[in-house]
Amino acid sequence: MAVTHDLVVDALRPVEDPELHRSIVDLGMLRDVEIRDDGTVGILVALTIAGCPLRSEITRRVTDAVETIHGVAGVDLDFTVMTDDEREQLRKRLHGDPSSTAGQGQAHGHAEGRAIPFAEPGSKTRPLLISSGKGGVGKSSVTTNLAVALAQQGYSVGVVDADIYGYSIPRMLGTDRDPVVIDQMLVPPEQWGVRCISIGYFVPENQAVIWRGPMLHKALEQFLTDVFWDDPDFLIVDMPPGTGDIALSLSQYLPRGEVYVVTTPQPAAQKVARLSAAMAEKVNLPVRGIVENMSWFTGDDQKRYEIFGSGGGQLLADELGVPLLGQLPLVPALREGGDDGRPITAVDPDSEVSKAFHRIAEQIAVELKPKKVFSPQLKVI
Ligand SMILES: Nc1ncnc2c1ncn2[C@@H]1O[C@H](COP(=O)(O)OP(=O)(O)O)[C@@H](O)[C@H]1O
Ligand SMILES: [Mg+2]
Structure with missing residues (x-):
């Protein structure tokens, strides 16, 4: 079976961000998946903050998950950082919006x-x-x-x-x-x-x-x-x-x-x-x-x-x-x-x-x- 974009996303779904304890896919951290002709998979992950202290742990988890897919020759992982807007969206999703809980x-x-x-x-x-x-x-x-x-x-x-x-x-x-x-x-x-x-x-x-x-x-x-x-x-x-x-x-x-x-x-x-x-x-x-x-x-x-x-x-x-x-x-x-x-x-x-x-x-x-x-x-x- 050929390696597909969906297979890679499915393999990454159980991978959690080590601090937020949520799937990196659900958190919107998975930005790009590229299946290359030589069998390697290029992956772009957006970190929540620049200089994220758990970058190496994320690298290990992502690499381990993708390498288990049959037919993957290697993983080429790259990082970017979320924008302020993206961070705000993430915070609202995880922690709620203060204005909507006011009064309770x-x-x-x-x-x-x-x-x-x-x-x-x-x-x-x-x-x-x-x-x-x-x-x-x-x-x-x-x-x-x-x-x-x-x-x-x-x-x-x-x-x-x-x-x-x-x-x-x-x-x-x-x-x-x-x-x-x-x-x-x-x-x-x-x-x-x-x-x-x-x-x-x-x-x-x-x-x-x-x-x-x-x-x-x-x-x-x-x-x-x-x-x-x-x-x-x-x-x-x-x-x-x-x-x-x-x-x-x-x-x-x-x-x-x-x-x-x-x-x-x-x-x-x-x-x-x-x-x-x-x-x-x-x-x-x-x-x-x-x-x-x-x-x-x-x-x-x-x-x-x-x-x-x-x-x-x-x-x-x-x-x-x-x-x-x-x-x-x-x-x-x-x-x-x-x-x-x-x-x-x-x-x-x-x-x-x-x-x-x-x-x-x-x-x-x-x-x-x-x-x-x-x-x-x-x-x-
Ligand atoms: N059962 C114990 N055996 C050995 N040392 C202890 C024990 N309980 C506390 N200590 C030591 O006694 C000191 C005071 O304990 P601590 O937990 O800081 O107390 P508190 O928070 O009530 O001020 C610390 O140095 C701690 O390591
Ligand atoms: Mg004390």
């Missing part, structure tokens, strides 16, 4: 007329707010590894680094590139199957964020509206410590948010419990579960040493009337993974701590799944 999400705030998708009644996304009574308990480590564990279990996952002053998720997740901007739509970088947005992508390295009040709220709002999240199953939010303004705005932006509290095993949990309960009350969102971190360290003698005491997680869970979802041991590899952008759940999935993250992920995804179905089509008769 007014109760929950919206940026420049665009509603926050997670506040919409039909949203399938569960926002998980990872919080703690104080800093340094492992909130960001839990956010990162829980996100990777959920992604490994087949869920689509986005992470919002809402700890604006103490952002750390890009480093922990190891995302090595900035978000791509397509006509004001931010396409978040993805690593280990997790998409992520953070203020860290917008400030020069080692420079403190000095934003206050309105600027902060605007940034958070844009993280929720201008980012192409593409309806993930979970949006995990690394909350700032305490009960400040950021927590308050987030709860308004994410009215169906579920709070998960990370704590350490010190039995003097009362203070943390009070802080967590106060936070949940202030933001008017339910605490759904507790994660105890730094529970023990296993020595070379295989004995468990409870360096920070024991029982704190269970006490807090009892006090708040919610389940203790897991206890995470202290392991140097977890810290190292966080420093190098190689989360332990990603690089050592069979380790004790990775398994604990997986059990926590399973409980959240399955056992704690809200019973109530939020569907605009459902009516109570």
